[in-house]
Amino acid sequence: MDVTTNQISVEKTKNTKINDVDFNNLSFGSIYMDHMLVCDYKNGAWEAPKVVPYQPISLDPSAKIFHYGQSIFEGMKAYKDEQDTIWMFRPLDNHKRLNLSAKRLAIPEIPENYFMEGLKALLKTDSDWIPQSPGSSLYIRPFIFATGLGFHASPADEYKFVICGAPSGSYFSGEVKVLIEETYSRSANGGVGFAKAGGNYAGQFYPTKLAQDKGYQQVIWTDDNTHEYIEEAGAMNVFVRINDTLLTCPTSDRILDGITRKSILKIAEDEGIKTEVRKIKVQELVDAAKDGSLKEMFGAGTAAVISPIAGFGFRDNDYMLPTNLENSYATLLKDRITSIQYNKAEDKFGWRFKVE
Known part of the structure; x- marks a missing residue:
């Protein structure tokens, strides 16, 4: 009908x-x-x-x-x-x-x-x-x-x-620190991780609470098999900036194909930012944090749009990210997306939908 x-x-x-x-x-x-x-x-x-x-x-x-x-x-x-x-x-x-x-x-x-x-x-x-x-x-x-x-x-x-x-108003307020999860999994191969099913989120609450009890606001989920690779940040897709390259994980049947995620990749391309969609090892994050090449991490989703991550915990160690970054990709990309959403800038991608 x-x-x-x-x-x-x-x-x-x-x-x-x-x-x-x-x-x-x-x-x-x-x-x-x-x-x-x-x-x-x-x-x-x-x-x-x-x-x-x-x-x-x-x-x-x-x-x-x-x-x-x-x-x-x-x-x-x-x-x-x-x-x-x-x-x-x-x-x-x-x-x-x-x-x-x-x-x-x-x-x-x-x-x-x-x-x-x-x-x-x-x-x-x-x-x-x-x-x-x-x-x-x-x-x-x-x-x-x-x-x-x-x-x-x-x-x-x-x-x-x-x-x-x-x-x-805003989804998150204040500083967001995340804990890299190595025990619990958000989803598994062949499961429903790519779907927005209520049970996916119910299963996150307990391990997230454990992280919050340790002073973190969210978890970084890792792959269900080896826990070597990061996958999502809480209920959002995750982005990592190493030097001047913006990285994010490929979607799969474990990872939600976020609309904000796709928008960020397109705008980054339009801004001339180098992007890579590939698996990201936890150890790569740790090494980049230690040598100073890890510049930014942020979650991306409809509710928060972009939520900067101030630092991450892994195996009883905390790694803090740079503050007051002059050329923050998170700030640039959020400004570009929200300017389109609020009809304050040109929408060259045809994303904005007028309700008439």
Whole structure:
């Protein structure tokens, strides 16, 4: 079934919460806008999406989401420029990745026009919730989960697709130090590491807590087999600058193909920065830190865009990175990306999407 924005039914809330929000002092992802998009999969097909007031979701205790974890999500943002025009950043890539995750977890794929027209209908309904204070945006969370019933270990026959939004400030604040993980693994060959599956993140919480107990904010995941190679930084892709070369790991079925990651590589190329997509040994990082050639490390993802890493721990030793770097790649790349997102600079790549 094809749908357009105007065909999506909208039930407006009678009690807006917007007047209680301080848009100049936003935390990340803890205040939710007035409406959400919902769409149910039943009898082998997706039903018509609709915008309804933000509300709890009622589920039967036998719903398969509780027992077998069929749950996937995306993270994206909406922005407002000085003319109050609404923009998104590479939303079709989010749709494509959501369906890659769906396929891997045996969830029915969501049609592109349901995703895009649903997003537009929701953003138009709650356009006043998109903040314009510096560094803020509307964080958008599309997700799909199993609602079908049964204790039998098999895919559900019913699902729910939801999009919610949260006006948000910065994801990280303060200095970020990471611990290189050698015991636990984020994902394994043949697994679901490339998918944005809820279980991937649940499995990270315990080893991350252990790192936090030692004074670190996040972990650097290593490969599941030898733990010799770095792979991701917390819930983000990781970049390393050695001398003037920017390095990142190749994607695989263990590593998420980040949209911010792809954007960074393209902008770096446009800036004439030498990049290499290859495996990076932990020992290479340690050696570069010791000889001074390790200039920068940063995580990259939708929530934080780019999060500089101040230092890393490995086998009871801490290695700090240079501070106040004059020609920081992290600063340059973040400025380039956010200028495109907020419609402050030319978008030569065609990434910016106008919500009309």
